[in-house]
Structure formats: C-alpha cells, structure tokens
Amino acid sequence: MKKNVFSLNDEIRSIYINPNETLLEVLRDKLGVKSPKCGCDSGDCGACTVLIDGKSVRSCLILAIEVDGSTISTLEGISKDGLSPLQKAFHEHNVFQCGYCAPGMILSATELLKKNPHPSEHDIKEAIAGNLCRCTGYIPVIEAILDFTKKD
Amino acid sequence: MQDYKYIGHSAERVDGIEKVSGAALYTDDLEFGPDLLYAEIVEGPHAHAMLNSIDTSEAEKVPDVLAVVTGKDFPFNFGLYMKDRYIFAQDRVRFYGEQIAAVVARTPIAAQKAAKLVKVNYTPLPKILDPLTAIQEGADLIHPELKNYDRVPWFFPTPDTNIAHHRKIRKGDVDKGFAEADYVLEDTYEVPRYSHCAIEYHAAVAKFDHSGRLTVWASSQSPHTQRNLFANALAPLGIRHNDVRVIVPHVGGGFGSKAGVTMEIIAAAIAMKVQGHPVKVMWNREREFYNTYQRLGVIAKLKIGVKKDGSITALKHDLYWDAGAYVEYAANVVNAVGLSAIGPYRVENASIDSYCIYTNLPPGGPYRGFGYSEFLFGLESHMDRIAQHLGIDPVEIRRRNAIKEGELTAYGAPMNPNGLLQAIDRVAEEVRWHEKLTSNDPNIAIGKGFSLFWKAPAMPPNASSSCFLKFNEDASINLLVSGMDLGQGFLTVMAQIAAEVLSIPTSKIRTENPDTDRNPYEWQTVASHVTWGCGNAVHKAAIDAREQIFDLIERTKHLPRETLYLEDEMVKCTTDPGFELLLKDFVIYGIQMEDGTFKGGPIIGRGSFMPEFTSTISDPETSQGGHPNVHYTVGAAAAIVEIDKQTGKVRIKKIVEAVDCGKALNPSLVKGQIVGGIMQGISTVLYEEMKFDHRGKMLNPNFTDYKIPTALDVPDEIIPIIIEVPQPDGPFGARGMGEHTMIPVAPMIANAIDNALGLRITSMPITAEKVCLALLKKEKKK
Ligand code: FES
Ligand code: FES
Numbered sequence: 005m006k007k008n009v010f011s012l013n014d015e016i017r018s019i020y021i022n023p024n025e026t027l028l029e030v031l032r033d034k035l036g037v038k039s040p041k042c043g044c045d046s047g048d049c050g051a052c053t054v055l056i057d058g059k060s061v062r063s064c065l066i067l068a069i070e071v072d073g074s075t076i077s078t079l080e081g082i083s084k085d086g087l088s089p090l091q092k093a094f095h096e097h098n099v100f101q102c103g104y105c106a107p108g109m110i111l112s113a114t115e116l117l118k119k120n121p122h123p124s125e126h127d128i129k130e131a132i133a134g135n136l137c138r139c140t141g142y143i144p145v146i147e148a149i150l151d152f153t154k155k156d
Numbered sequence: 157m158q159d160y161k162y163i164g165h166s167a168e169r170v171d172g173i174e175k176v177s178g179a180a181l182y183t184d185d186l187e188f189g190p191d192l193l194y195a196e197i198v199e200g201p202h203a204h205a206m207l208n209s210i211d212t213s214e215a216e217k218v219p220d221v222l223a224v225v226t227g228k229d230f231p232f233n234f235g236l237y238m239k240d241r242y243i244f245a246q247d248r249v250r251f252y253g254e255q256i257a258a259v260v261a262r263t264p265i266a267a268q269k270a271a272k273l274v275k276v277n278y279t280p281l282p283k284i285l286d287p288l289t290a291i292q293e294g295a296d297l298i299h300p301e302l303k304n305y306d307r308v309p310w311f312f313p314t315p316d317t318n319i320a321h322h323r324k325i326r327k328g329d330v331d332k333g334f335a336e337a338d339y340v341l342e343d344t345y346e347v348p349r350y351s352h353c354a355i356e357y358h359a360a361v362a363k364f365d366h367s368g369r370l371t372v373w374a375s376s377q378s379p380h381t382q383r384n385l386f387a388n389a390l391a392p393l394g395i396r397h398n399d400v401r402v403i404v405p406h407v408g409g410g411f412g413s414k415a416g417v418t419m420e421i422i423a424a425a426i427a428m429k430v431q432g433h434p435v436k437v438m439w440n441r442e443r444e445f446y447n448t449y450q451r452l453g454v455i456a457k458l459k460i461g462v463k464k465d466g467s468i469t470a471l472k473h474d475l476y477w478d479a480g481a482y483v484e485y486a487a488n489v490v491n492a493v494g495l496s497a498i499g500p501y502r503v504e505n506a507s508i509d510s511y512c513i514y515t516n517l518p519p520g521g522p523y524r525g526f527g528y529s530e531f532l533f534g535l536e537s538h539m540d541r542i543a544q545h546l547g548i549d550p551v552e553i554r555r556r557n558a559i560k561e562g563e564l565t566a567y568g569a570p571m572n573p574n575g576l577l578q579a580i581d582r583v584a585e586e587v588r589w590h591e592k593l594t595s596n597d598p599n600i601a602i603g604k605g606f607s608l609f610w611k612a613p614a615m616p617p618n619a620s621s622s623c624f625l626k627f628n629e630d631a632s633i634n635l636l637v638s639g640m641d642l643g644q645g646f647l648t649v650m651a652q653i654a655a656e657v658l659s660i661p662t663s664k665i666r667t668e669n670p671d672t673d674r675n676p677y678e679w680q681t682v683a684s685h686v687t688w689g690c691g692n693a694v695h696k697a698a699i700d701a702r703e704q705i706f707d708l709i710e711r712t713k714h715l716p717r718e719t720l721y722l723e724d725e726m727v728k729c730t731t732d733p734g735f736e737l738l739l740k741d742f743v744i745y746g747i748q749m750e751d752g753t754f755k756g757g758p759i760i761g762r763g764s765f766m767p768e769f770t771s772t773i774s775d776p777e778t779s780q781g782g783h784p785n786v787h788y789t790v791g792a793a794a795a796i797v798e799i800d801k802q803t804g805k806v807r808i809k810k811i812v813e814a815v816d817c818g819k820a821l822n823p824s825l826v827k828g829q830i831v832g833g834i835m836q837g838i839s840t841v842l843y844e845e846m847k848f849d850h851r852g853k854m855l856n857p858n859f860t861d862y863k864i865p866t867a868l869d870v871p872d873e874i875i876p877i878i879i880e881v882p883q884p885d886g887p888f889g890a891r892g893m894g895e896h897t898m899i900p901v902a903p904m905i906a907n908a909i910d911n912a913l914g915l916r917i918t919s920m921p922i923t924a925e926k927v928c929l930a931l932l933k934k935e936k937k938k
Contacts, residue, residue, distance in 0.1 A: 011797075013767045025520040031519040032185075036187070038178075038181060038185040039178030041182070041184075041326070041355075041356065041408070042184070042357070043355040043356065043408075044858065044859055044861075045440065045441065046858060046860070048441075048858065048859035048860055049355055049859055051355055067177075078178065079177065079178030080178050082178075083177040083178055083179070085176060087173070087176065091177065092176075092861070094176045095168060095169075095172040095173055095176045096168060097754050097824075098166065098168060098169050098172065098645070098824045098825060098828060099176075100169075100172070100175045100176065100643070101642075101643025101644065101645070101828060101832060102354070102355075102356070102406070102407060102408045102409040102410075102642060102643030103171070103174070103175030103176075103180050103355075103406065103408070103411075103643065103644070104182065104355045104406075104408030104409060106175050106176055106178075106354045107178050107353055110176065111527070128867070129868050130867075130868070131912075132866075132867045133866045133867050133868045134865065134866070135866075135867075136355060136859065136864060137355070138353050138354055138355055138411070138864065139409055139643045139832050139835065140828065140831065140832050140835075141831040141832040141833075141834060141835030141836070141870065141874070142835065142865075142867040142870050143831050143835075143870055143874060144828060144831060145867070146867060146870070
C-alpha cells in the first residue's frame with residue numbers, strides 16, 4: 005500500500021492504494037465516485053473516461069498510483085456548480101438514451117471544447133471516437149456539440 | 157387535427173438531467189456495505205459433455221470463501237416460454253462457457269482463486285455447431301428430455317429430435333400459386349449470430365435476509381417477469397411471489413439482452429445459500445458475448461413466384477434457426493417469424509416452416525427486431541432480384557404488393573390501419589429514387605437500395621400493463637409503472653400521456669424505473685409494446701383520476717360533470733367561465749363544505765390494460781384461426797452508398813427511413829430511435845462478426861476483435877420521417893417503433909451494393925473483405 009495525494013473534483017484526497025489497483029477501481033470502490041463506468045475494462049469503450057490534468061484518460065487502463073500529484077475531474081466535478089452549458093445542450097437535445105456512455109462522452113467533449121472552441125464536424129468525431137455508444141448512433145451527440153459551438 | 161399541449165411535442169427526457177449530470181445510478185453503482193459478498197462463476201470448457209462429478213473441496217478451503225454451489229443445490233429448471241434451462245448445469249453441459257458452479261467469497265480475488273480450484277469431471281459428447289447438422293437423421297440429441305419440458309401451448313416440439321419448436325403456416329394453395337407464376341426465384345440466405353453489446357454489463361445483487369425476504373437488484377428489462385421466474389424456480393426452497401422483490405435502477409442498454417431471465421437467477425439462487433448477506437454477480441465483457449442471449453443465426457430458403465407485373469402469386473419460406481443450447485426465449489423468436497415471414501406483402505398463397513433448432517452454441521434469445529431483421533434480409537433482397545429480372549422498378553414492385561388495411565396476414569387475421577404506401581412514397585421522394593447517380597471516380601461505385609419493414613410485438617395474449625397515478629399536495633404526480641426506460645424514452649412518454657389527460661406539465665410528473673413491491677404489474681419491456689400497452693394503462697389511470705376529480709366537483713360544487721374540464725392545473729367549467737379551481741387546493745386535502753367538513757380525499761388513478769382480442773389458439777398445421785399479434789408497425793427505408801472497388805469498403809452517404817408510429821408522442825425520441833436503430837443495423841451488416849472455433853468457443857468476445865461502429869463510422873446523413881396513421885386502440889393513436897428502425901438496414905445495403913456493383917451477396921455480414929473478394933471473383937469470371 006502506498007499513500008497517494010491528488011486533487012479529485014477540486015478536493016484534495018489522500019488515500020492508500022495497492023500498486024495493482026486501477027484508477028477506475030479506486031474512484032468507484034474506494035472513493036465512491038460512480039460516474040466513470042466500466043464497459044470493457046480493456047481500454048476499448050471509453051465509458052471510464054476521466055480528465056487527468058485536463059486530458060481525457062481511460063481510467064481502467066491507468067494504475068491509481070500513477071496519478072499521485074495530479075488533478076482529476078469526473079462528471080461529478082463538472083456538475084458541482086450546476087450543469088455546464090454543454091451538459092445543458094446535451095439535455096435539451098435529448099441526446100443520450102440509456103446514458104451509460106454519457107459521463108465519458110461528456111468529458112471527451114469537454115476536453116475538446118477547451119482546446120478547440122469551434123471544432124469542425126470531423127474534429128468532434130475524432131474527439132469522441134474512443135467513446136462507444138450503442139444507443140444513439142452518435143449523430144445526435146455530434147449535432148448537439150456542433151449546435152452548441154455555433155451558439156457562442 | 158386535434159391540438160395537443162403535451163403529447164406530440166419534443167419534451168425533454170424526464171431522466172435527462174440525471175444522465176447528463178452523472179447522477180444516474182446503474183446496478184453496479186449501488187452500495188451494499190462491507191457485508192457484500194462476491195460470486196465467481198465456474199464455466200465448462202466443452203460445448204457438449206456429460207458432467208460426471210464436481211469436487212469443490214479444495215475451493216472450500218480458500219480463506220474468505222463462504223460457499224461453493226453447484227447444480228446439485230438447485231435441481232430446478234426454468235424458462236420464459238419453455239422450461240429447458242437450469243440455474244447451473246445438471247448432468248450435461250450444452251455450450252462452451254456454461255455455468256457449472258459458483259464460489260461465494262468476501263472478496264472478488266478470493267472467489268476467483270477458489271473458482272480455479274473447483275475440479276469437474278466430464279465425458280465429452282459429439283457437439284453440434286450448426287442447425288442443419290442438428291436436424292440430420294440420427295443426430296445426437298442435445299435435450300433428450302425435450303418432450304417433457306413444460307411449455308406454452310403454442311410451441312410444437314418434434315419429439316426425439318433437436319427441433320424444439322416448429323411453426324407452420326399454410327395459407328391458400330402454394331402449388332397452384334407457383335404454377336400460375338410467370339417467374340419463380342429460389343435462393344438461400346444466411347444470417348449469422350450477433351451480440352447486443354449494451355455498454356453496461358449484466359449485473360445482479362441479491363439478498364435473502366433473515367426474515368425470508370429475497371430482494372434482487374438487477375439490470376433488467378423485465379422486473380416482474382424476473383420476480384415471477386425467480387419465485388417459480390425457487391418455490392421448492394419455500395419462496396413465494398410476495399417474498400421476492402426486484403428493484404431496477406437505470407439500465408445501460410438492453411436491446412433484448414436483459415429481457416426475461418439469464419444470469420440474474422444465479423444471484424437470486426446463491427443468495428439463498430448465504431442468508432443475510434448481499435451477494436453480487438457481475439458479468440464482464442467476455443461473458444456479455446458468450447453467456448447471455450445472442451441473436452439467433454438463420455439459414456433461410458426462400459422461393460417466391462410472381463406474375464409479369466410483379467404481383468406475388470406464392471411464397472415459400474423455410475427458416476432453419478440456430479437457436480443454441482437453451483431456447484426458453486429463442487423459440488418465441490422462431491414463432492414470431494413463422495407467423496410473419498411473408499413480410500409486409502399481400503400473399504394469398506403462403507407456406508412457412510420456421511424451425512427452432514438446438515445447437516451447442518450459446519443460447520439464442522431476443523434481440524432488437526426479434527427475428528424480423530434476419531428474415532427480411534432474404535425477403536427484401538429477393539424482392540429486388542425479382543424486380544430486376546422483370547425490369548420493374550424496385551420501389552414499384554413493393555408498392556404493388558404492399559399489404560393494405562383489412563387484407564389478410566399469413567395467419568388469416570386482417571391487417572391493421574397503416575401508412576406503408578405513404579412511407580414508400582415519402583422515402584422514394586426524399587432519396588430522389590429516380591435520379592441516376594454516377595461517380596466521377598472510376599474507382600468508386602455508387603448505388604441505391606430500398607427496403608420495407610414490418611414487425612408486430614410477439615407476446616403472450618395476456619401480456620398486460622398497469623399504472624398507479626398518485627397526486628401530491630402541490631398537484632405534482634408520481635406515476636408508478638413497471639415498464640423500463642432502457643434509453644428509448646419510455647418514462648418521458650408515459651409522463652406526457654398523463655400530462656395531456658390531466659393538463660399538468662410533464663415536468664411536474666415524476667416517473668422512475670420500478671420496484672416490484674411498489675409499482676404495479678407490467679409483463680416486460682420488450683416487443684416495442686410498452687408505449688402502446690403501458691401507454692394505454694397510463695391513459696386509463698389518468699382518466700380514472702380525472703373522473704374522480706369531476707365526481708368530487710359535481711358532488712361539492714353542484715356543477716354538471718359534462719361541463720367540467722381540466723386546463724393548466726385547474727378544473728374549469730364550460731358554462732361558468734368564472735369557475736376555476738386549482739388542483740393543488742383539493743387533490744389531497746379535499747374540498748371544504750359550508751359546514752366545515754371536507755369531502756374527497758387523495759386522488760389516486762388506476763389503469764390496467766390487456767389486449768383482450770388476441771389469441772394464440774389456431775390450427776397447428778396451418779396457423780389459421782387465431783389472432784396472435786396485436787398489430788404491425790410498418791415503414792420503408794432507402795440508402796445511398798459509395799463503394800471503393802479496390803478495398804470493398806462501403807461508405808454510406810445517405811439513409812432515409814420512414815416509420816409509421818401511429819402518433820409520435822415525442823418526435824425527438826422517435827427520431828432518436830430511428831437514428832440509433834439505423835446505426836445498429838449498419839453495424840450488423842458492415843462490421844460485426846462473431847467467430848467460433850471448432851470447439852464452439854467464441855474467439856472474439858471483446859470490442860477489439862468484435863467491432864461496433866464509432867463516431868467516425870456514421871453515415872453522412874440520416875433523414876428520419878415520421879408517418880402517423882393512427883392505431884385505433886393505441887394511446888392517442890400511438891404504436892411502438894423502437895426495434896423496427898434497424899430492421900430494413902441490412903437488406904437495403906445489400907440492395908445498394910448490388911445496384912452499384914451488380915454483386916448480390918446473400919450472407920451477412922457484408923464486410924469490406926467479402927465485397928472485395930466477390931468483386932475479384934466476378935472480374936475473373938469475365
Ligand atoms: S472500461 Fe475503460 S475503456 Fe472500457
Ligand atoms: S446512450 Fe446508451 S450507450 Fe450511449
């Protein structure tokens with residue numbers, strides 16, 4: 005067990021971690037943060053996406069000991085002070101169906117818009133290509149992001 | 157047209173904020189405290205073998221292990237339509253990866269370690285991995301006890317064979333029909349198995365507490381059906397229906413995979429052996445592929461005769477389904493197709509044989525489309541080929557044969573009102589069917605394809621729905637139903653129906669996924685029937701509440717009830733414009749009379765619905781005489797594709813799909829179903845492919861090797877079209893449409909590929925590799 009200190013959704017957390025625990029396991033089972041989901045546990049689906057120092061990472065692929073000193077955000081953090089304008093846009097467009105991919109998808113889109121507030125359709129597709137969704141057919145996700153970026 | 161305030165509008169989803177904020181909890185997100193136990197499954201490494209003995213002694217010695225259970229602990233069979241399944245294998249394993257035993261421990265690691273120490277002794281048996289081998293004379297029997305299984309009365313097994321059910325249609329005189337034909341086309345089409353690939357795994361947690369109460373939290377489409385099957389299967393252990401409670405939080409996609417009962421019964425059963433502890437059974441991505449339901453594979457032999465003008469004179473459709481090791485649910489897929497494999501056409505002379513065949517592959521089961529995608533791949537390919545031969549336009553041949561209201565289905569019942577012709581015309585217009593497309597790049601071929609679709613809900617004739625509607629003090633409402641929101645938007649639409657009847661904003665109606673102790677009965681959320689069936693129950697409950705309101709006003713305010721109406725959360729009166737009474741002033745508190753007493757009391761609406769006109773009783777030799785299906789939803793679709801002749805890669809430029817949903821209660825959700833369904837259809841035809849080895853072991857049970865599309869694979873354009881020919885017995889005229897949207901995709905793409913390249917591919921999937929090889933072969937022949 006090793007003690008790790010990191011910022012999670014703007015709170016400093018220090019926690020003992022086994023060297024073989026993934027960040028996804030630690031977030032969900034030890035810290036009670038449930039928005040990152042498990043859909044494959046092998047880096048294929050993106051449901052476990054979180055932001056580490058602003059960059060989207062699959063938390064099932066990274067060991068928790070590697071995030072010592074980092075800043076981690078999950079959808080809980082993004083929603084803390086009310087829904088972000090992007091989350092509102094997703095809601096208004098009725099984008100998600102089962103919603104299981106939503107936390108990962110929204111974080112990937114958040115990262116994209118931070119880097120590139122006016123992405124092309126192709127940029128959007130590339131940014132969310134690592135997030136599998138079986139329900140929506142992706143087009144509603146892409147359209148909502150495009151519509152949102154046109155508005156501001 | 158009537159003006160509606162709440163239905164027909166694209167209301168925001170009632171679960172939308174939960175889902176975009178990360179607040180939505182799914183089964184694996186629920187906390188059960190430090191007492192939670194974990195189960196690990198021991199799987200059989202044979203597709204077919206006798207199970208001689210199981211030695212659990214070493215596993216039991218592992219620290220933190222509380223119990224090791226095997227089939228001996230639960231010698232019960234279960235199943236939805238036919239009881240051919242077991243909680244754990246009994247004396248025989250029938251597919252690779254079948255559950256043999258489970259270890260229950262305090263940590264997942266201890267459970268996994270112990271599971272590896274369970275020793276099982278098998279005698280391998282000959283395995284049967286395809287349906288045609290399974291029906292050969294003298295084939296080994298996968299279920300020698302088939303004829304003794306309890307089953308619904310509309311299944312007809314052939315004793316001492318691997319045919320678990322045979323649905324036959326005999327309508328008119330096919331021999332005469334073929335004799336009268338000017339042209340007869342006969343061919344075989346093959347559609348393999350597919351996996352649902354909901355992103356959330358199956359998950360179940362069960363607790364049998366010290367009072368004898370069994371609670372199961374599960375990711376399920378079927379809470380009440382689960383309760384029923386758990387109670388029935390575990391009855392020998394003293395469990396009754398009211399001891400069982402099933403709670404379903406949000407579900408991360410189902411598509412049929414979470415209908416009925418699969419792995420959840422393992423959690424329910426093993427909880428009985430570790431009384432007092434909650435125990436969790438989690439599937440993983442691999443098991444999602446090989447030990448839940450898979451979509452059935454089919455080999456379909458199709459023969460159609462037509463006159464010169466394209467009108468169908470006879471149709472013969474023989475379907476050999478690879479239904480897998482257990483068919484308790486799959487046999488009803490086979491049945492549904494048997495009843496409907498004429499497609500949305502007027503066919504006077506029809507013969508259909510739909511065979512449900514046991515194989516040693518994972519159990520087949522319900523999958524969005526319930527067999528219709530599979531048979532329409534052949535049928536709609538065939539219609540194009542016939543049109544081509546006769547020199548008739550593919551759209552025109554479909555128009556000529558399209559079934560109309562009142563014309564007879566294959567089993568002799570009249571077709572419901574429908575907008576099939578409208579759908580055909582709107583799609584043809586939108587896709588500019590008659591415009592010729594040419595490519596400037598000699599390496600790129602362009603083609604167009606068309607397809608019709610239809611589907612009826614497949615359900616028992618007494619499948620029913622119910623609703624409680626209770627007012628709160630502020631005239632907000634809790635609407636209790638037990639249909640499941642799997643993402644399709646069911647709960648939102650139920651809220652809209654109640655909102656419309658009671659003139660209360662949808663946002664003031666709370667409706668959530670059910671708990672079988674609190675919410676009234678619903679059969680299950682399958683068959684695209686809940687908008688219709690449960691919608692009817694909600695409609696009735698809202699009317700019931702409204703009538704109670706009017707009763708009270710009539711009694712206390714002495715206004716004639718026929719003058720009363722609801723508007724903007726108030727009761728109003730047509731003859732007294734000054735009369736307005738806010739609902740919130742009396743729906744709980746009642747109305748105070750002059751003498752100070754109160755009349756009324758909490759308003760609680762109640763509604764239940766059963767399709768009382770359906771019946772499965774018919775002549776088993778012909779299927780004539782019954783009314784097994786409530787109605788069909790129909791539609792049409794077209795695609796424009798570009799194919800790279802070097803690589804065989806298909807790029808979809810445009811898809812147009814029109815579906816007749818009777819009334820779009822929420823157009824945004826209807827469009828969501830169309831786009832999502834089309835993408836799932838594209839995936840089955842262009843990308844997905846299950847691979848099994850000679851042992852019957854699935855070789856690609858993961859998303860690296862079993863590809864589903866990403867955002868980079870979407871078509872350039874999808875145009876959804878809503879047709880509204882009302883369903884007379886539907887809520888505001890609505891009928892279901894969720895599954896239907898993926899059904900036309902495979903044949904229309906096959907047709908478009910043929911249109912572009914003159915290449916007819918009769919087996920799915922149509923991967924780039926397959927197109928490329930077929931092209932090379934064609935070139936060589938030249
Ligand atoms: S769970 Fe991490 S990528 Fe699928
Ligand atoms: S909404 Fe269901 S997986 Fe994306």
